[in-house]
Amino acid sequence: MFTEGDLPKVWKIKKLTEICDVRDGTHDSPKYKNEGYPLVTSKNVATGFIDFSDVNLISKDDYDNINKRSYVDDGDILMPMIGTIGNPIIVKKDRKFAIKNVALIKFTKTDVSNKYVKLFLESIHFKHYIKKINRGGTQKFISLKDIRNFPVILPPIEKQNKLIKILEKAEKIKEWRVEADKLTDEYLKSVFLEIYNSASHHPDLKADYLSESLRDVKNGLSRRRKISENKGDIVLRLKDIRENKIDLTELNRIPLNELEKEKYGVERNDLLFIRVNGNKDYVGRCAVFREFNENIYFNDHIMRVKIDSNQFNPIFLAFLINSEYGKKQLKNHLRTSAGQYTINQKGLERLKFYQPDISLQNSFVDLFNKIEILKKDQFNSEIKIKELFDTLMQKAFKGELVC
Structure with a gap:
């Protein structure tokens, strides 16, 4: 980690708790219900979104009690504290929910951007910090105190916004890589449909x-x-x-x-x-x-x-x-x-x-297997893109990008 002397003038290093309101979800274990409000835990915070497919439900009373301290607003950052630590997301709510084992970062100051803080939490700085303070034994864990004490490199808000624009453009390359995977999947589905539609219209089947x-x-x-x-x-x-x-x-x-x-x-x-x-x-x-x-x-x-x-x-x-x-x-x-x-x-x-004839099914699966090999190559390409993006982030947070 750098000192302020390594950074451009007017850039600061602040603890996360000095620039944001940092909380977490409930520490209790509410009784789960068959109907009620979702209780989002670390396992439900997926890459870029909240995964409600495997969420437990709680009563309205428990939901209200948890949200007295840990109500989640649009624009807040949620981040797992157990298991897959990090992986921050900016909340865009489409339903009501409460949280447990999740860090909640709220923004009350106009000189701090939630997008900038999210990018910094995704950087190598936070990964190194986790490794240094990890105390979860076989399962990774980070305490609320450690999250609050995480040192954030903070440029002026104008610079934050410029860095966000640069890094978001770079992130587009990662999105294109994902889009290529989607196109591959769509091609495979189109071949499948051609085989099955032929079978469904065959007069002898x-x-x-x-x-x-x-x-x-x-x-x-x-x-x-x-x-x-x-x-x-x-x-x-x-x-x-x-x-x-x-x-x-x-x-x-x-x-x-x-x-x-x-x-x-x-x-x-x-x-x-x-x-x-x-x-x-x-x-x-x-x-x-x-x-x-x-x-x-x-x-x-x-x-x-x-x-x-x-x-x-x-x-x-x-x-x-x-x-x-x-x-x-x-x-x-x-x-x-x-x-x-x-x-x-x-x-x-x-x-x-x-x-469909089993030989046609098998030929489809042969294609599927070839595409799976292609996807592995695409995955390796994705890793290289991520490494380049991490290098760009490093330069951004050191003040070495001209913008």
């Missing part, structure tokens, strides 16, 4: 119930871990199952006994299917497990589905269930209970699809 293609369906582990503990075996949660992708970046661990391992193990080509959620659009979202360097298990928000590979390639079937065809049928088989939408094995079996 008729739609069959999915029950004809299922070998085994099982719900997962009901046991959960304490928030502060994250060790043992990897147990997939609802939030880890994306459309046609399993996200293994934030591993949820629980020590399992041998019987649980035998019952809830995941094997290559198993289809993992979300069976319950408060948002009906997430129910039925699914992906196929390919491989990982550890054994994988799954919790009871998920169904593990084993497919007859002579009838459906599991990856092709996942695309089919995640498509508009699949989503439309899924909605006809959902049940509602206490604010949660669910689908059971019987509902899954009653989905009805055309079956």
Whole structure:
């Protein structure tokens, strides 16, 4: 970290608490409800947004009590304090919620920009600071006191705004990289639709119930871990199952006994299917497990589905269930209970699809595999872009950019 002597004149180094109102969410553990207000925790703060797909609900009384101290306004910054520390977001609310295990940074001064502070919290300075003071043992943790004491390089507001413009332009390159990934996904979906539409219009093919293609369906582990503990075996949660992708970046661990391992193990080509959620659009979202360097298990928000590979390639079937065809049928088989939408094995079996020739399905999956390799190359490109962006940020915060 620099001293003020290393910086341009009139630039200052201030503790975050000197320039912002820094708080956090509740330290209590409210009782969760089937209906109520979302309680956003560190795990729900995703890159650039709040992920409400796996959020717990609390009563109005608990919501009101938490918000007496920790009410979140538009323009505030939220940042996880446990697990994935950092990852700040600027709030743009579309619903009411309360917070727990999340830092809340409010802006009361006109000479401090929330966009500038967010960029500084994303910089290498904060990463080094976390590493230096991390005291979470096996799980990372940063205290409210440490966040308040974080030293921020603060230029005058005019300079802050100019640096924001430069860095936001540089961020566009990162956004273009993401856009390239989206275009790749859209191309893959268009090939899928061409194959399936041909099958649905083939005079010799008729739609069959999915029950004809299922070998085994099982719900997962009901046991959960304490928030502060994250060790043992990897147990997939609802939030880890994306459309046609399993996200293994934030591993949820629980020590399992041998019987649980035998019952809830995941094997290559198993289809993992979300069976319950408060948002009906997430129910039925699914992906196929390919491989990982550890054994994988799954919790009871998920169904593990084993497919007859002579009838459906599991990856092709996942695309089919995640498509508009699949989503439309899924909605006809959902049940509602206490604010949660669910689908059971019987509902899954009653989905009805055309079956393209297995050779066509396999050719689609060959294309999918090639695109996955391409995505790995794109990911490496993304890393290089991020490194260049970090270097640019370093120069910006040292006052070395001409603007």
